Amino acid sequence: MTDTLTLNGSERIAVQKSGPGRFEVQATYQPRGERPPMHVHPAHTEEFTVLSGVLRVDCAGSVRDYRAGESFDIASGVAHRMWNGGDEPATVRWISAPAARVESFFRAMDALHRAGTTSLLSKAGVLREYKDVMRPSSAVTRLLVNVLGALRPAPPTVLAPAGQEAL
Template sequence: MRPEPGLVLENPASGTRTTFTATAASTDGAYVEVESTYPPHGPRPPVHHHPSQTEEFTVLTGALTVVRDGETFVAEQGTSFSVAPGQRHQMFNEGDVEAVLRWRTSPALRTDEMFCAVWQVAHDHDWRPDPADVYEVVCGFAAEFQLG
């Protein structure tokens, strides 16, 4: 699968949906941008960081709980926030309504490829991959994503 603007990655088991609005190829490597949907009371991603990338988020609808370097806050509709390189973080929806956010990662590196690879491993395992399989995939993207 090749990331391109308009590509939608939907996981029916988790209820997540990621739509590419810009890719590494379409921005000459400057950034990747997606619109991402978090279902109510959905799964929490692991605490992680990005060694050399900045992430910028704007909550379009709903609200997300954000944990960033030990600080916890709720980002509601219209709120923008960023995560600097190396900052440990995670985001999840504890609310009763779907949350949608715009998410830009700069520079792009291979972030869009990583999103597609993680989606593919879920798809290939009937939407419920073993965490070890997902871990193996993300280990191939150490410049973009690291646990802890």
């Protein structure tokens, strides 16, 4: 059985492989989806292959649409964000390496959605706890995350289901 996690209202991931060196998912971005803030990953790289639909990527200030069959990489420390600005779902293969706490971060975001607590205050707690995984690229947003995150700490780490390696 595939484990599916919700990252935001328009983005879901199905875990394919999980381990400390590599975390692989199939992500589905809903049409006209939510645009995440520009962010960086301080310690891991990401590889994407678009399987269907169109994914719009803003990487270091350059915006490009990627279509089925196209691939791209995001180096650690490079500011980026992606979303589906089209009319059909976009599906991508997404690999994070090394994985470290990437899965734990995604599970914490999913826990917020399952609990119905997706406010900025709740997300700030998760982002503050997982700043080694994902950091907003804006200094103002990082400050906001640190202040609000201190008011509402992240929920306890959620472990992977039986049969999957927890990070």
